Every structure is written in C-alpha cells, then in structure tokens.
Amino acid sequence: MANLLSIAIRSAWHRRMTLGLTLVAIALSVALLLGIERIRHDARESFAQSVSGTDLVVGARTSPVQLVLYTVFRIGDATNNIRWDSVKKLAAHPMVAWTVPLSLGDSHRGYAVLGTTTAYFAHFRYGEGRSLAMAQGRRFDGLFEAVIGAEVAAKLGYRVGDRIVLNHGAGEMTGTAHEDKPFVVTGILQRTGTPVDRTIHVTLEAIEAIHLDWAGGAPIPGMAIPQEFVRKFDLTPKSVTGVLVGLHNRAAVFRVQRQVNEFKDEPLLAVMPGVALSQLWGMLDMLERALLLVSGMVVVVSLAGLVAVVLAGLNERRRELALLRSVGAHPGQVLLLLVFEGLLVTAGASVLGIGLLAAASVLLGPLTEAHFGIGLRTLAMSADEWKLVGAVIAAGMAASIVPGLRAYRLSLADGLSPRQ
Amino acid sequence: MVTAMAAESPAAPVPVLALDRVRFRWKRGLPLTLDIGGLAVMPGERIFLHGPSGSGKSTLLALIGGILLPEEGSVSLLGTDLRSLSAGARDQFRVDHVGFVFQQFNLIPYLSVLDNVLLPCRFSKRRRTQATAAGNTPAQEAARLLGDLDLAPALHHRPVTALSVGQQQRVAAARALIGRPEFLVADEPTSALDAERQAGFLDLLLRECDAEGTTLLFVSHDRRLAGAFTREIALGEINAAGRQGEA
Numbered sequence: 177m178a179n180l181l182s183i184a185i186r187s188a189w190h191r192r193m194t195l196g197l198t199l200v201a202i203a204l205s206v207a208l209l210l211g212i213e214r215i216r217h218d219a220r221e222s223f224a225q226s227v228s229g230t231d232l233v234v235g236a237r238t239s240p241v242q243l244v245l246y247t248v249f250r251i252g253d254a255t256n257n258i259r260w261d262s263v264k265k266l267a268a269h270p271m272v273a274w275t276v277p278l279s280l281g282d283s284h285r286g287y288a289v290l291g292t293t294t295a296y297f298a299h300f301r302y303g304e305g306r307s308l309a310m311a312q313g314r315r316f317d318g319l320f321e322a323v324i325g326a327e328v329a330a331k332l333g334y335r336v337g338d339r340i341v342l343n344h345g346a347g348e349m350t351g352t353a354h355e356d357k358p359f360v361v362t363g364i365l366q367r368t369g370t371p372v373d374r375t376i377h378v379t380l381e382a383i384e385a386i387h388l389d390w391a392g393g394a395p396i397p398g399m400a401i402p403q404e405f406v407r408k409f410d411l412t413p414k415s416v417t418g419v420l421v422g423l424h425n426r427a428a429v430f431r432v433q434r435q436v437n438e439f440k441d442e443p444l445l446a447v448m449p450g451v452a453l454s455q456l457w458g459m460l461d462m463l464e465r466a467l468l469l470v471s472g473m474v475v476v477v478s479l480a481g482l483v484a485v486v487l488a489g490l491n492e493r494r495r496e497l498a499l500l501r502s503v504g505a506h507p508g509q510v511l512l513l514l515v516f517e518g519l520l521v522t523a524g525a526s527v528l529g530i531g532l533l534a535a536a537s538v539l540l541g542p543l544t545e546a547h548f549g550i551g552l553r554t555l556a557m558s559a560d561e562w563k564l565v566g567a568v569i570a571a572g573m574a575a576s577i578v579p580g581l582r583a584y585r586l587s588l589a590d591g592l593s594p595r596q
Numbered sequence: 597m598v599t600a601m602a603a604e605s606p607a608a609p610v611p612v613l614a615l616d617r618v619r620f621r622w623k624r625g626l627p628l629t630l631d632i633g634g635l636a637v638m639p640g641e642r643i644f645l646h647g648p649s650g651s652g653k654s655t656l657l658a659l660i661g662g663i664l665l666p667e668e669g670s671v672s673l674l675g676t677d678l679r680s681l682s683a684g685a686r687d688q689f690r691v692d693h694v695g696f697v698f699q700q701f702n703l704i705p706y707l708s709v710l711d712n713v714l715l716p717c718r719f720s721k722r723r724r725t726q727a728t729a730a731g732n733t734p735a736q737e738a739a740r741l742l743g744d745l746d747l748a749p750a751l752h753h754r755p756v757t758a759l760s761v762g763q764q765q766r767v768a769a770a771r772a773l774i775g776r777p778e779f780l781v782a783d784e785p786t787s788a789l790d791a792e793r794q795a796g797f798l799d800l801l802l803r804e805c806d807a808e809g810t811t812l813l814f815v816s817h818d819r820r821l822a823g824a825f826t827r828e829i830a831l832g833e834i835n836a837a838g839r840q841g842e843a
Binding site: 496508593 | 698
C-alpha cells in the first residue's frame with residue numbers, strides 16, 4: 177500500500193503539468209462549494225441571531241412569522257397595534273424582567289424608523305448575546321434625537337449632528353414628510369449585521385409628537401403644532417407595534433406565552449423569536465439547497481474533467497503499467513494506483529481550495545460585510561465543511577475507479593508486452 | 597511428466613522451467629499459436645531461444661510469466677505448475693522468482709535509476725530478503741549491481757530519461773537480477789543496441805548471471821549472439837503450431 181502510494185505520488189508528479197491544471201479546476205470548485213456552504217451557514221447564523229436574549233416578542237394577533245417579520249426585520253406592516261395599557265400590564269407581570277416597546281410605521285429614505293425607549297439599548301441583544309454599541313456619539317436623550325444604524329449612516333453619509341426628516345409610512349417614495357419636525361442624529365451604532373443596521377431609532381414620545389397634528393395617516397388640515405410646543409402635550413403613546421420581553425427565568429417562557437395569548441383585554445400574540453426565525457428560514461430552505469446543489473454540480477463537472485484527463489493519458493502509460501506487472505504488480509494494484517492518483521489530486525485540490533477560500537475571505541470579507549452584511553469572518557473549517565471536503569475526496573476516488581478499471585483491463589490484456 | 601521424473605530420482609535437480617505438452621490459442625476457433633511437446637531448462641543453463649517474429653515468442657513469454665495459461669498441458673517454474681496458482685499468486689510468484697528484461701523502454705520514467713532497480717524489492721518480500729542477505733541494504737545492493745554493470749554512482753540518482761539506451765538496458769538487467777531470482781528472461785534485450793554495444797551488454801549480462809547464480813533464457817532473432825550460450829533452441833523447431841500454420 178505504502179509502496180503503491182509512493183509510486184502514485186511520483187507518477188502524478190511526473191505528469192504534474194496536465195494533472196496540475198485539473199487540480200486547479202477542482203480546487204476552484206472546492207473553494208466555490210465551501211464558499212457557498214460558508215455563506216449559507218453565516219447567513220443562517222446571522223439571520224437566526226438577528227435577535228437574541230429576547231424571550232418573547234409580543235404583538236397584536238397575527239401569524240408568528242409575520243410578527244417577527246415586522247418587529248425584527250422591519251418588513252411589512254403591522255395590521256394592528258397593541259394598546260399602551262396592555263404594554264404596562266405586561267411590564268408589571270411578576271415573571272417579566274424587562275420590556276422594550278417598539279413602534280414602527282415611519283421611514284426615512286427607505287429605512288425604517290423605530291420608536292422605542294432607552295431600554296432598547298440596555299436589553300436588545302444580537303449574535304451570541306452581544307449588545308448594541310455606539311460607533312459615534314451617544315444614545316438619544318431628547319425628544320427629537322435619533323440614533324442611526326451603521327448602514328444608514330454609511331449609505332446616506334450621515335454624521336453625528338446632521339438633521340433628518342422622517343416620512344410617514346414605509347418605503348422609499350411613500351408618505352408625506354414630517355417636515356416641520358426634523359431630528360438630530362446624536363449617535364451612530366456599530367455594525368451588527370442585523371436589521372438594526374438599517375434602522376433609525378427615535379424615542380416613543382417623538383413618534384407620538386410628530387403625529388400630534390395627524391389623523392388617519394394624513395396631516396389634519398389647518399392644524400400645525402410647531403416643534404417647540406409639542407412638549408406641552410401628553411406624549412405617552414396610545415399604542416405600540418410590538419414589545420420585546422425578557423423574563424427573569426427562561427423556563428417560564430411557555431407559561432408567560434400562554435398567558436399573553438389568552439390575554440383578556442385584547443387579542444395578543446406572543447412568539448419565541450428563535451422558533452419563528454427558524455420557521456422563516458425554512459421558507460428559504462429551497463433556495464439554500466439549490467445553491468448547494470449547483471456548487472455540488474460544479475464539483476462533479478470538475479471531477480469529470482479529472483476522469484477525462486486521466487483516461488486520455490492512460491494509453492501512453494501502457495508501457496509503465498506492463499513494467500509494473502513484470503515486477504509483480506497485480507491488475508488490482510494497478511487499479512488501486514489509479515484510485516490513489518485520484519485521491520492525491522482531489523486531496524491536493526481540497527487543500528488548495530481551502531487556501532483559496534481563506535485568501536478570498538481575508539481579501540473580500542470587508543467588501544461582502546459592507547455590501548451584504550455577511551462578514552465571511554470565519555477562517556476555521558466547520559465540521560460540515562470538513563464533511564463536504566471528505567465527500568469531494570471520496571467522490572474523486574470513486575470517479576478514479578473509471579480510469580482504474582480501464583487500467584485494470586489494459587494491464588490484464590497487455591500482460592508484460594503492450595501492443596502499441 | 598516432469599513431476600513423474602522428479603519422483604523417480606529425487607536427487608535430480610528440479611528444472612527452472614518445464615513445458616509439458618503445452619497448447620495455446622488466443623481464442624476458441626483460432627488456430628493454435630503454440631504447440632510445444634516439451635521443454636526443460638535446468639538450473640545454471642544459458643539458453644538462447646530464437647525464432648522469427650510471429651513465431652509465438654511473446655506468447656511463450658506470457659505463458660512463462662503466468663500472464664496467460666495454456667489451454668492444455670502445463671507450464672512449471674521451479675517445480676510449481678502455474679495453473680495451480682491463482683492469478684494474484686502467479687503475479688507474486690513471477691516477481692519472487694523471475695526477472696525480466698525487455699527490448700526497450702524498460703524503465704519507469706518517473707523513478708530514479710536506483711528506484712527502478714529497487715522495484716522488485718517493493719513488490720516481493722523474498723527478493724528484498726535475498727537482496728539484503730549479504731548485509732547490504734536494498735539500496736546498497738542495487739548500487740552494487742549497477743556498479744558491476746558499469747554504471748557509475750553519479751548516474752544512480754539521475755532520472756532514467758537522462759541515460760543512453762545501452763545504459764538503460766543495463767539498469768533493466770540490474771533490476772531483473774536484484775534479490776537473486778532463480779530465472780532471468782531477456783526478450784530481445786540487445787535489439788535496440790548497435791553491434792558493438794550488443795556484445796558488451798551480453799558479456800555483462802552473462803557475467804552477472806554467473807555471479808548471481810541465475811538461470812538465463814535469452815530470446816533473440818539474431819543468431820550471431822548464440823555462441824555465448826550453453827544451448828540454442830529454435831522456437832520454430834519445438835513449436836508444432838508454427839509448422840502447421842506455415843503448411
């Protein structure tokens with residue numbers, strides 16, 4: 177075995193030009209396969225960790241996926257709000273440690289505006305329990321102050337101290353501007369890779385204030401309350417879109433969830449964000465599988481190239497195979513020699529592919545992070561990635577059985593003297 | 597026949613090669629390629645086997661090598677009927693007991709001179725053991741044989757493609773002889789050499805076969821070389837199939 181392997185190594189090295197080209201092709205396909213797997217994994221990870229540390233998300237009764245879509249991802253609109261006194265009752269529940277009310281509906285140049293309290297900065301967690309941190313400036317303190325996500329700041333070129341005007345309604349072009357009540361950017365959050373990056377955070381009271389002179393989604397004609405007078409009004413919100421809830425004891429989550437769902441005053445829905453997120457991801461499963469399938473097919477094509485190259489070279493090696501037989505190699509060992517060759521090429525290609533991916537991660541990671549929020553930060557191989565590499569090498573060896581069988585038949589037929 | 601002879605007189609040496617009423621044809625329905633009543637090569641003999649191309653030389657060598665089996669009769673090496681061995685065991689038996697030198701392209705291009713010589717030791721424990729019997733490592737033994745065959749140490753680690761044809765044939769001879777196989781089969785080993793080098797190669801080969809105690813079967817179409825051998829056999833005379841084919 178060791179003898180055959182060393183012969184296979186030297187034989188492959190002897191044909192390093194042709195095999196090298198095939199090796200590079202396989203290496204690229206391995207890098208693609210692993211890259212897709214890594215992006216898939218990182219995307220799933222950052223998706224699943226868009227919110228963490230929150231035990232329940234509470235909103236008006238709707239589907240769990242929809243509730244998470246608009247409270248966590250700011251996608252779509254809430255069909256109903258929950259009343260403020262329900263929020264207060266929830267906060268007073270003995271098992272509830274903290275609540276973060278969320279009020280959505282306005283936007284700024286396509287980015288969602290979130291009305292909340294400073295509890296948001298204290299309790300919101302993403303990733304593996306990471307809390308939000310300021311890149312510049314400070315949290316909102318006053319009424320017309322805003323804290324913007326990293327992507328908002330980067331894409332729109334905002335800095336601390338800039339003034340921005342919010343629009344009523346979501347989306348790029350919709351709604352009427354709250355022109356009379358501009359906000360000052362007091363802080364910019366560090367990049368999180370979550371929807372927080374695409375959010376403008378203001379106080380709940382500010383949301384209330386800019387809608388004082390509004391009714392039914394439009395300014396009330398003839399009524400305009402100047403910015404400096406809004407403080408004279410009661411700015412306690414009447415309703416919010418949703419509430420993030422943290423419990424003293426996570427074990428109580430099912431009990432609290434049931435109690436919220438059976439709340440008498442108004443129909444509410446409490447969902448565990450992890451469950452809803454994985455339901456949501458399940459919908460994207462097909463796409464994810466399709467991507468992996470395509471990259472798998474690229475690997476198969478590159479392995480077919482290997483088989484073709486080795487098969488094509490086999491006729492010129494008949495003399496070599498006959499010589500090996502004359503010094504005692506069995507046809508079975510000749511087959512094994514070809515399989516070892518496939519092993520060598522695919523193993524070498526895998527090493528090169530892993531290297532290529534690492535290089536690409538280092539070089540392109542900052543770019544993909546900025547554009548897609550996927551950092552490609554991991555350089556270490558995961559168990560799943562090793563499994564894929566193992567599968568590629570196994571497939572390479574299996575594919576090499578094709579030229580191996582051809583060599584087996586040639587060496588049986590040729591014996592000691594090939595008829596060339 | 598051979599086994600019967602051996603039973604009658606146990607002291608008689610066992611032939612290195614014995615063919616007994618061997619018939620072979622490539623395919624059912626084709627005429628016989630070989631039909632040899634009997635042939636025995638005794639230890640220490642230097643046999644010169646000649647025959648024109650197409651007289652069945654390659655087929656005979658494939659039978660001796662255990663690559664092919666006769667449809668009738670037996671081919672025995674050192675008293676072992678090759679038919680009694682499995683295909684894998686015949687491959688092993690071949691490398692354990694027989695060295696081969698071919699007409700040309702004898703060497704594996706991606707191995708060094710020394711590694712080419714060491715190849716039988718990789719596949720045969722017996723050859724490896726016998727190569728090291730004198731206390732040498734296999735590599736030392738290979739170097740010794742190469743030196744005996746006039747190949748300077750400077751050449752031993754060169755790629756074989758850097759060698760002349762004559763040098764390559766001597767490397768092939770060293771490979772066939774390493775580990776003292778009982779039998780060396782040389783198939784037109786001098787055909788690719790010019791007349792001057794033919795004689796030189798033959799001298800070295802015979803000298804080394806004597807030194808290693810190896811029985812030699814030398815196949816050639818060139819009868820001018822026959823004088824150096826103990827016995828000359830014309831394949832056309834022992835092969836009845838050839839005569840029938842011509843008639």
